[in-house]
Amino acid sequence: MTMGQLNTIKLTMVKGLQFTAHDEHGHTMILDTETKIGGFDQGFRPMELLLVSLAGCMSMDIVSIVQKKGGQITSFETTIQGQRAEKHPKRFEKIIVKFICQGNYEREDLLRALELSRDKYCGVSATLRDSPDIEFSI
């Protein structure tokens, strides 16, 4: 069995519940949470990063596919909303994603790009659909 790529991320506690994350390509970001539970509110929160991840993956797919079909995109905006469960662990029960694309392209190509991302290309969407095995050590 051949394997796909292995992605590695490292997190380090900074202060309170604030962490920095490092990827393998030299990027760093702060993640944080609300002050009332011990964060400093200086960066994106973990649950909201899940929405950024899904919206980003699909938006990049759609822009890329429409352009490969010869379309010109002048602006692209995505709004993603996650409805949390009321009780712990307050998972996202429902996610609503709205893409607004402007430019010179065939409407049919845009619709097809959304389908292709959702069903074939977006790894975030596929990971949410088909749960990964997760192992922990501490």
Next chain:
Amino acid sequence: MTMGQLNTIKLTMVKGLQFTAHDEHGHTMILDTETKIGGFDQGFRPMELLLVSLAGCMSMDIVSIVQKKGGQITSFETTIQGQRAEKHPKRFEKIIVKFICQGNYEREDLLRALELSRDKYCGVSATLRDSPDIEFSI
């Protein structure tokens, strides 16, 4: 039926496949991808943000729980690795998370904190385990 919180994120295309994301609390971040597919490699990639999201959620839970039990944590580092499938959509088939915690605390409290995060508190973990409904419009 009462509902939980609604989280909203907005993304805007900057150039190529690079986007900025905005949360509801005034934070902004760049997300990007590799140059060979049209990105500028100036920010975290969507699939890797999914790992940041999961590692961040659980790390914050664990630190918070250990401290509530009276433990002192002087350093906390998390390494998360995601093994991608070889073929599209190259979902994460397996995720391995390793937490390294230093300080003055009961080992039993740390192990219990990991269990509580995994099974009861971490919304990212719960969303990965139990897929949300996702609706799209374009």
